[in-house]
Amino acid sequence: MDHLVVVGFLVYAALFRLAIIATGVAAIVLGYKLFLRGVMGEGGTNVNAEAGPIKLTLHNAGPGGVFALFGAGIIIVMLSQGSPELLMKDMSQLTVSPPDMNQKPAHQQASQPEKRDVSTALQIRGENNDDKEWSKLNENVTMSEAAEPLSSIARVWLQEKRTGEAVAMARLAAFYGSEKDKANYHALLGEALFENGDKQNAVSAMQKAAERDPLYRAALARMQERLAE
Structure with a gap:
């Protein structure tokens, strides 16, 4: 002083x-x-x-x-x-801490969890490294941008009976996808969960899809009928 x-x-x-x-x-x-x-x-x-x-x-x-x-x-x-x-x-004796110049802005910090989830998805992609959908994913993309290719990968894995991995991809797409596509992603998650044996949560996911888009009410009814069998 x-x-x-x-x-x-x-x-x-x-x-x-x-x-x-x-x-x-x-x-x-x-x-x-x-x-x-x-x-x-x-x-x-x-x-x-x-x-x-x-x-x-x-x-x-x-x-x-x-x-x-x-x-x-x-x-x-x-x-x-x-x-x-x-x-x-x-x-x-009073000290003023200098600002942390290395601290990242809040909007950058908020995007980091999404990037970590993309990294996790890349780590479990399996053997299909040449798939065109995987080529859309990289370390710099956010989950909201990656939701569409992730849902496509989930559909491919459903056809290949890799239901557990399909559920993981569909869950990421449903959670981070844009609001206008939420119905499609929830419906996909419901199908993946049902094929994986988690039928109660599958119905719940399909209900969310039907609430957003009435076109999925028929799919929900069919799933409920299969659950009652």
Whole structure:
């Protein structure tokens, strides 16, 4: 911290506290004068005390006492705060953390989970490395963009009876796909789940598809009939 700033702060704090203490002293003096003078006349509150030959009369005991207590309170508070140097020491211990220049913006952080999911999909793609749908996926694509090729891969794997892997691909497509295509992706997920033996969740996925697109109500009815068999 700059030396001139430190000195200026200490001078300001010292003068401020001295002014407050002076106000407290003035209040005590005013209270003392109210004790000695009958400013309020007969209407004031007087206190008489006598101890042997010594007699003491306090005029305006109420107002005088208030002023005296107020002044004493101000002085006590100022003294209890400590010296300005102590306050300056506390301020010098405060540290401000510099901004993290390496921290990525929130929109970039939000896209990272999607990219990790794409990486996971790439790792389980199996032997069909030359498939044109797989060529649409890379480390820089988000899941919302990858939903269409993932759904195509899921359909191929359903035909190949790789139902577990088809469910994984269809689930990613249904979760991250665009809203306008959600019905198609949920229907595909329902078919994959049903073929994989998870028939209750399959019906639930198909219901979501039918809620978004009435064309899937017939497929839902057929699936419910097969479930009842």
